[in-house]
Amino acid sequence: LAEDTALESLVRRWECHVPFTEADRQAIRALPFVRRSVERDTYLVREGDDAQHCTLLLSGFAHRHKLIRNGARQIISIHIRGEFIDLQNSMLGVADHNVQTLCRSEIAQVPRAALRDLSTRHPEIGRAMWIDTLIDASIFREWVVNVGRRNSQSRIAHLLCELTLRMELAGLADAEGYDLPVTQEQLADATGLTSVHVNRVLRSLREEGLISLTTRSLRILNAQRLREVGDFNERYLHLAPPPVQLETGPTIRA
Amino acid sequence: LAEDTALESLVRRWECHVPFTEADRQAIRALPFVRRSVERDTYLVREGDDAQHCTLLLSGFAHRHKLIRNGARQIISIHIRGEFIDLQNSMLGVADHNVQTLCRSEIAQVPRAALRDLSTRHPEIGRAMWIDTLIDASIFREWVVNVGRRNSQSRIAHLLCELTLRMELAGLADAEGYDLPVTQEQLADATGLTSVHVNRVLRSLREEGLISLTTRSLRILNAQRLREVGDFNERYLHLAPPPVQLETGPTIRA
DNA sequence: CGTATTGTTGAGCGTAGTCAAAGTTAGTGG
DNA sequence: CCACTAACTTTGACTACGCTCAACAATACG
Numbered sequence: 362l363a364e365d366t367a368l369e370s371l372v373r374r375w376e377c378h379v380p381f382t383e384a385d386r387q388a389i390r391a392l393p394f395v396r397r398s399v400e401r402d403t404y405l406v407r408e409g410d411d412a413q414h415c416t417l418l419l420s421g422f423a424h425r426h427k428l429i430r431n432g433a434r435q436i437i438s439i440h441i442r443g444e445f446i447d448l449q450n451s452m453l454g455v456a457d458h459n460v461q462t463l464c465r466s467e468i469a470q471v472p473r474a475a476l477r478d479l480s481t482r483h484p485e486i487g488r489a490m491w492i493d494t495l496i497d498a499s500i501f502r503e504w505v506v507n508v509g510r511r512n513s514q515s516r517i518a519h520l521l522c523e524l525t526l527r528m529e530l531a532g533l534a535d536a537e538g539y540d541l542p543v544t545q546e547q548l549a550d551a552t553g554l555t556s557v558h559v560n561r562v563l564r565s566l567r568e569e570g571l572i573s574l575t576t577r578s579l580r581i582l583n584a585q586r587l588r589e590v591g592d593f594n595e596r597y598l599h600l601a602p603p604p605v606q607l608e609t610g611p612t613i614r615a
Numbered sequence: 616l617a618e619d620t621a622l623e624s625l626v627r628r629w630e631c632h633v634p635f636t637e638a639d640r641q642a643i644r645a646l647p648f649v650r651r652s653v654e655r656d657t658y659l660v661r662e663g664d665d666a667q668h669c670t671l672l673l674s675g676f677a678h679r680h681k682l683i684r685n686g687a688r689q690i691i692s693i694h695i696r697g698e699f700i701d702l703q704n705s706m707l708g709v710a711d712h713n714v715q716t717l718c719r720s721e722i723a724q725v726p727r728a729a730l731r732d733l734s735t736r737h738p739e740i741g742r743a744m745w746i747d748t749l750i751d752a753s754i755f756r757e758w759v760v761n762v763g764r765r766n767s768q769s770r771i772a773h774l775l776c777e778l779t780l781r782m783e784l785a786g787l788a789d790a791e792g793y794d795l796p797v798t799q800e801q802l803a804d805a806t807g808l809t810s811v812h813v814n815r816v817l818r819s820l821r822e823e824g825l826i827s828l829t830t831r832s833l834r835i836l837n838a839q840r841l842r843e844v845g846d847f848n849e850r851y852l853h854l855a856p857p858p859v860q861l862e863t864g865p866t867i868r869a
Numbered sequence: 870c871g872t873a874t875t876g877t878t879g880a881g882c883g884t885a886g887t888c889a890a891a892g893t894t895a896g897t898g899g
Numbered sequence: 900c901c902a903c904t905a906a907c908t909t910t911g912a913c914t915a916c917g918c919t920c921a922a923c924a925a926t927a928c929g
Contacts, residue, residue, distance in 0.1 A: 435763040457753050458756060480742075491706060495752075502755055509763075509807030599707055
């Protein structure tokens with residue numbers, strides 16, 4: 362029963378980009394997987410691994426990161442429930458970065474061979490998987506810009522805008538905000554700053570009335586201003602083509 | 616005649632990752648394209664474009680970049696002869712970044728529809744294209760680390776190591792070095808620094824005997840040390856070796 | 870309730886940025 | 900081929916954003 366719904370998020374997610382037949386949908390639902398609960402800070406993939414399966418986040422949060430020689434860490438992406446966190450490993454051989462949970466999470470591990478097989482036998486699904494990784498790549502590009510050229514305020518604001526929008530689209534955040542199990546040190550590693558400085562930036566964002574962030578519960582108080590500060594333009598997220606949002610009026614409708 | 620060789624680099628490049636049949640190779644060679652010579656600084660793609668074709672670099676150099684509100688620019692990748700510079704546009708709708716030549720170059724523009732068609736009718740080619748973009752994504756991740764967590768010396772050294780290795784693999788560089796048509800300002804925009812500081816870092820690398828860089832001709836004098844300084848590990852480039860299909864045995868066989 | 874982790878604040882510092890000017894190279898047209 | 904100009908490189912003096920170090924406070928968690 363629960364097994365049925367585990368993969369349902371994939372169907373919904375991928376169907377945004379590519380038209381599926383009912384056979385496609387069934388093939389996704391028929392994917393073999395192992396469901397697993399993992400503690401916070403669990404490594405799901407380690408750089409150098411020859412990963413034999415890919416991991417779908419059923420609940421919780423995870424992040425990808427790399428370590429450099431001097432021990433510093435750079436977080437490359439943060440993932441929320443419903444996302445595949447290492448789909449590239451279905452096609453690339455050896456993992457080039459680490460993946461770790463940010464909190465207690467539930468995952469579904471899908472054998473690499475099954476994903477390859479699926480993409481071969483259902484070309485449209487293969488295309489959806491490709492597009493999924495292309496959007497990941499677009500997000501990486503935006504992160505290069507974020508850590509390369511924005512000041513500390515903008516970096517944090519941009520990151521919060523992105524996470525919030527993705528959470529909202531996944532139906533995991535509303536006006537009440539949401540739980541963001543991320544320490545200031547992790548925020549620092551995601552933005553190329555230090556935790557001390559992140560602390561000061563968060564304070565200034567709070568003082569300016571843009572956010573409230575207490576005990577890891579984030580609430581955006583002034584989305585418009587936060588977007589301006591973060592120089593945020595959602596184009597790089599390649600949200601589903603024409604349908605949703607802005608020009609089509611309210612989405613809360615039958 | 617020359618038309619035949621234009622696409623040959625694609626065959627060679629993609630064949631590193633996926634075993635092709637002769638039919639696959641012929642299909643690639645049969646791709647329609649328009650060959651074009653373009654001046655330096657020509658925009659090949661602009662953010663917001665609904666690109667109808669993808670661009671293969673036949674000669675010259677190009678870079679991808681994004682501009683932020685205050686006018687600053689971040690270069691996201693640098694591309695050399697033989698590389699597809701916007702393959703993701705064959706699948707994604709609207710371009711999320713700019714692509715511009717670094718010098719006078721020759722390009723082949725391949726209609727997006729033809730590439731989609733190719734990937735559908737030749738799944739192995741589709742897979743190779745996917746892998747191509749996955750390696751791009753891996754390089755973006757490394758760039759996030761580079762600009763996010765390395766100091767100025769390491770950033771420059773890392774960038775030079777990457778470019779040199781890719782040039783060597785393409786047979787475009789040897790012990791004599793190679794021509795790198797990149798200004799210090801562009802180097803700065805690629806590493807998240809300023810051109811003034813890049814100038815100083817280059818001087819220090821020269822003084823330490825690691826490189827010689829005069830009138831845009833680069834020569835690596837001490838590759839070992841440069842790699843150390845740049846914290847360079849080529850894993851993220853996912854260079855060919857035992858590509859796909861570990862479990863099905865050798866692919867180079869009748 | 871006790872301990873480890875995380876968050877907060879201050880003081881001082883350093884890497885890289887800014888501004889400005891001079892020197893060099895490359896590209897253009899006469 | 901030279902002269903002129905624009906683009907690029909180099910250098911110096913000064914500045915500032917974000918880092919380091921350190922101590923303490925608050926929180927989470929077993």
